[in-house]
Amino acid sequence: MTNLNLSNNAFPNEIDDSSETHRLIPGGAHTYSKGDDQFPYVAPRYLEKGDGATVWDRHGQSFIDWTMGLRSVLLGHNFAPVSEAAIAQIGRGTNFGRPSYIETELAAELVELIPCAEMVKFSKDGSTTTTAAIKLARAFTSRRYVAYCSDNPFFSYDDWFIGTTACNAGVPQEHSDLSLPFSFNDIESLEAQFAAHPNDIAAVILEPCMSEAPKDDFLKKVRALCDREGACMILDEMITGFRWHLSGAQKMYDVTPDLATFGKGMANGFSVSALVGRREIMELGGINHDKLRVFLISTTHGAENHGLAAALASIQFFKANPVVDHIWNIGQQLIDGMNIAAKELGVANSFSAGGFPCRPEYKCLDKDGVPSAGLRTLFLQELVREGVLLNYITPSWSHGDAELNATIEAVRKALVIYAQGLEDGWKNLLIGDPVKPVFRAFN
Numbered sequence: 001m002t003n004l005n006l007s008n009n010a011f012p013n014e015i016d017d018s019s020e021t022h023r024l025i026p027g028g029a030h031t032y033s034k035g036d037d038q039f040p041y042v043a044p045r046y047l048e049k050g051d052g053a054t055v056w057d058r059h060g061q062s063f064i065d066w067t068m069g070l071r072s073v074l075l076g077h078n079f080a081p082v083s084e085a086a087i088a089q090i091g092r093g094t095n096f097g098r099p100s101y102i103e104t105e106l107a108a109e110l111v112e113l114i115p116c117a118e119m120v121k122f123s124k125d126g127s128t129t130t131t132a133a134i135k136l137a138r139a140f141t142s143r144r145y146v147a148y149c150s151d152n153p154f155f156s157y158d159d160w161f162i163g164t165t166a167c168n169a170g171v172p173q174e175h176s177d178l179s180l181p182f183s184f185n186d187i188e189s190l191e192a193q194f195a196a197h198p199n200d201i202a203a204v205i206l207e208p209c210m211s212e213a214p215k216d217d218f219l220k221k222v223r224a225l226c227d228r229e230g231a232c233m234i235l236d237e238m239i240t241g242f243r244w245h246l247s248g249a250q251k252m253y254d255v256t257p258d259l260a261t262f263g264k265g266m267a268n269g270f271s272v273s274a275l276v277g278r279r280e281i282m283e284l285g286g287i288n289h290d291k292l293r294v295f296l297i298s299t300t301h302g303a304e305n306h307g308l309a310a311a312l313a314s315i316q317f318f319k320a321n322p323v324v325d326h327i328w329n330i331g332q333q334l335i336d337g338m339n340i341a342a343k344e345l346g347v348a349n350s351f352s353a354g355g356f357p358c359r360p361e362y363k364c365l366d367k368d369g370v371p372s373a374g375l376r377t378l379f380l381q382e383l384v385r386e387g388v389l390l391n392y393i394t395p396s397w398s399h400g401d402a403e404l405n406a407t408i409e410a411v412r413k414a415l416v417i418y419a420q421g422l423e424d425g426w427k428n429l430l431i432g433d434p435v436k437p438v439f440r441a442f443n
């Protein structure tokens, strides 16, 4: 069980020093979201072990984990049915010179579950699949431009997307010039891009929703516009997949894209992603047609057997248990508990939780109502002292009443200090610097 007995003076990170990691690894982590600049100074520098909804550092300090592997761990850390399936597969070998049976078995599961999936291509990460979807759409339509939803923070580390952000060093302008922004729930902004680039937009890519739900049939309007203009509609379901609905948010919102991408959550943290979609488009990457060949995702480790076994076991568990209902329910209780605590402590004008219950969010605003990285970091700092990691909130099957109640209690304690920071300024209360945006031109 979680150890919440960190003393108020304990700063978990002081035991570990990450300078050697930064000497050896640019950024000190393998996604920028895990970097030191994303966490309060007092956060643990490293984690060694996870079980259920708890993680430990090497020194035995434990934390209730709501970050859950950047939202990839939907069932829980070291979740027995998944770990056992992966280990059993490792015992049979991890990679062969011909396809393994499990590739077809897992592809068949996805085709049965996901409305737009007629064919499936596996990979190891989300970025590869969104980029592959763009490439397929360009080949299918013989067009150049991509319209992307600029309210969605991230689609890929590849040039077509990262070149559009503030962190665009190393990307020739010509690449990002082909990516055209539009806004979520604003169909006119997408219509304007089609009007400005007639017959030259290959794809429209967006997440089905983030904090905001689609309004006025927005997704259906995007679908109709893509049909009218001859562009491919791509839904990035990296976050929504298996979390909003077992069959993806496309099922929930009753819209069928041409292509969709899945990753986080489908294999409980194992490295598995999938590009799925219409046969006519996907088949361009096949070897049984006489059109121009598209060199679609082709990687040595793409179908690593134990990852696929973990995905299959995860999906079987999702199908047999009310996982989606549970995470919506636990997330709603957490949102409610955080808001009640904020009200009780008189900071509800500054601190509030909301968003979709399966992916709750919280805001930390200064007295002028402006988002405050300082207050947010102070809140996170105090939670770390209480043994909770809450940079972002990922309810999982393993989060139960114990984790929920302990977290709400920790939030209440953190908000006492937060209230002081709001009143008197956070600078004297915060150790280290506020967290920084990931997409920035300079450090």
Ligand SMILES: Cc1ncc(COP(=O)(O)O)c(C=O)c1O
Pocket: 031, 124, 125, 126, 127, 128, 130, 154, 155, 156, 157, 207, 236, 238, 239, 263, 264
């Ligand atoms: C919506 C979305 N698309 C794509 C990606 C990229 O996935 P990956 O980090 O596996 O490359 C992410 C990752 O955060 C994401 O949230």
